[in-house]
Amino acid sequence: MNSLKEEKKDRKPVIRLTTELLEMLAKASEIELEDIELDFDELELQLLPGRVRVIPRMAPPEEKPAKLIEVEYAPPKLEYTGRIVEVKLGATRAEGGTRSRSIVIGGETAPAFYLFHTSTPHKPVIAFDVFDTPKVPLAKAVKMHVQEVRDDPAAWARLCIEKFGAEMVNLHLISIDPLIDDTSPEDALKTVEAVLDAVDVPITVGGCGDPVKDLKVFEKIAEATEGERILFNSVTLDMDIEKTAKIINKYGHTVIAFTSMDVNHARELNRKLYEFLPREQIVMDTTTGALGYGLDYAFTVMERARLAALRGDPELQHPLSSGTTNAWAAREAWMTMDPQWEPKLLRGPLWEVTTGLTLLLAGVDYFMMMHPAAVQTLKAVIDELMGGRKEMEPVDWVTLKI
């Protein structure tokens, strides 16, 4: 198992769940600590008169081995012919944009964290959701962290990067929805520019879900921010695919191809995009269902898509994106429940963590997330996994005093 040992050199710090994380969870100081077991230094035991049975030792019959039979082990041999394309998000000045760095995702040649087979080429990235209007309802556990910046997307973006440790900003232009504020493409552009000024990381710009309005707004923004390599979220089967793809290509951006939980639809959309857009500019999102509300389908569609891509399917070889924020659509994430399931201020972000980690193992490369503690936890886990095998000594949990 030589390949395993090689991973040891690049040691990363252990997962540190600090009091900072606790503060993120407990900001409203509503956490009631339940079920904490106490250590008892002194235990008085009343031993009941036990049946101490004398167990006759069986002499092993001759054919039974008397000492350990040493055998070899070779990790399973896997053959993957496919490779996920690398997509570069954001551009530095040298690359034609204004970001302090660009981020590459994708490039996998094996399922997520099959370290015995190969290492993971690029670290999965986490982007923080920022909405351009306070009209978007947020769960209380999330709201309390962004309350002061809800009507200022630029300040919101800065908070996510500087305080919450996100690596990218995921701006949602919800207000452009004709059924909400019908914000004009010009005004939407102003918001995008304000965010680009406020942070120096790569950004994602998302629409409202209206196929016509989104395209109008994307066109305006793509042109004005030429070269920034923004990730546009998203292009869908019912949009004018040709026009969208041409705009993304012409102004040097990237795009998320969004389909709803169907591998064939994902293929179809990618196939249509290839006519007008290089593969290296496409990220794929097959929809994230919340834990308890469709996560099983979301997981399986992503896992199937990724495995098919690695086995050579040329139409699915794209980095995967997940709207992990959808975890909050599960009622268990935000609802007040019987006391035994409380506090929801812990349950909610843990719901987002569980949804995110499940999909991390299906192969997701780009996470859109919402709760600071969930982001911190996913980052810590990703950093630990990227650090590779550590070959640690066993942990004795049998005699652990908890």
Add this chain to the structure above:
Amino acid sequence: MPAKELSPIDVYKLLPRTNCKKCGEPNCMSFAAKLVAREATLQQCPVLLEEKYRPQFEKLWDLLKPPVRGVEVGVGDRKVVIGGEYVVHRHEFTYFHPTAIAIDVSDEMEEGVLVERVERTSNFCYEYIGMKLYLDMIAVRSSSNDPRRFEWAVKKTAETTDLPLILCSLNPSVMEQGLAVVGERRPLIYAATRDNWREMADLALMYKCPLVVSAPNDVKLLRSLTTTLLKYGVEDLVLDPGTYADEGLADTLDNFTMLRLSAIREGDEALGFPLLGAPIVAWSRREEDPTLNEWKESYLASMLIVRYADLLIMHTLSGWALLPVVILRQNIYTDPRKPVSVEPGVRTFGEPDEWSPVMFTTNFALTYYTVASDVQSAKADAYLLVVDSEGISVESAIAGRKLTADTVAEAIRNFKVGDLVKHRLLIIPGRAARISGEIEDLTGWRVLVGPIDSSGIGKFLGTKWKEEISKIKGSGE
């Protein structure tokens, strides 16, 4: 043979082909189909059990046996089978035996604490879309390494619950004492190691109990141990490749993945056993606040469920930390072959009349069952129109344009909803609010935007709906 590639014909050829119906199926071919889908077992065919069919029986047994052995722990109603899996990825067939979750007690706990933990574990239950989610086992740890103390703890635990037990000690004399108390309840023995395997194997054979083989971060040793133990005559084995919460998390996932792939893809019989994970290691480094240990233990358990663990040993009993874990387990172990949608159409709740509310939802099974259970618990007399969204939830279907004003209008027309009521008020899901105008234009019904989450239906019907319908009845009649 990989489960997915086995055809009913392969199985049919080896059956008696008498079409005697004794198995409950109309003929041998449909019994073969059931066997291939793992919905029936060979023992259900009495003819096959006759001596003259022994060679066929053995061939079929080999053909149908899972590459990951199913190991029974415990006896009676709450007996648990761990392992018994055929595939690496759930979409390749389905998983069969949900990851069992054991909660620990230790022999140094005060009696009151121990009994309370055992009772809370036994009584744990969460109702989720019509199913009850439970915890499955108690792991009794000898943290004292004192045989008499262990005997006491095992006895107390066994008196308090009928859940299957895991006895945890690497010391054979301690283990012996525990087995003397509950040996006949078929507890799982934790664990045989490089140092104690012979004594543990003797105990496992004497008490006919399954045995965990532990070799943290050393798959070669694990394989040597199972090879030896199989020769020694112990067949019901469980593998513990070690669990690490912090440094070593990558090793943990890697080991679990390698073992499952070796068993299923390469048919390595020495590794074809259920996998044990121990999220309880998240407590080995005390955080400033134990909440953080619970947080870490919970997500570690979830990652192990995704990466093939068949049994988990945990410490936390906090509902907020366990709930995501038991729901994830249910999700991952749901049969992906079963339809995810329900039939579109009109469902009635209570005894609705022509002035009763009409609501709609999508035909995604989870959405439908959630809404239905909320309408029921609101004790409402109402019609619920199930619109075909191609089995997708409201929010995703709106985003993906599977649920549009057109599909809603079509459903109203096809299912003749207008004939059921005299009013023309349609309550729509809060998450479908953005298409309310289009629905009004297309259907001529007036839309009332309902709650974002269906848990608010009861309240909505009692306030907004009541107000609106009384206005109409007041003016219309």
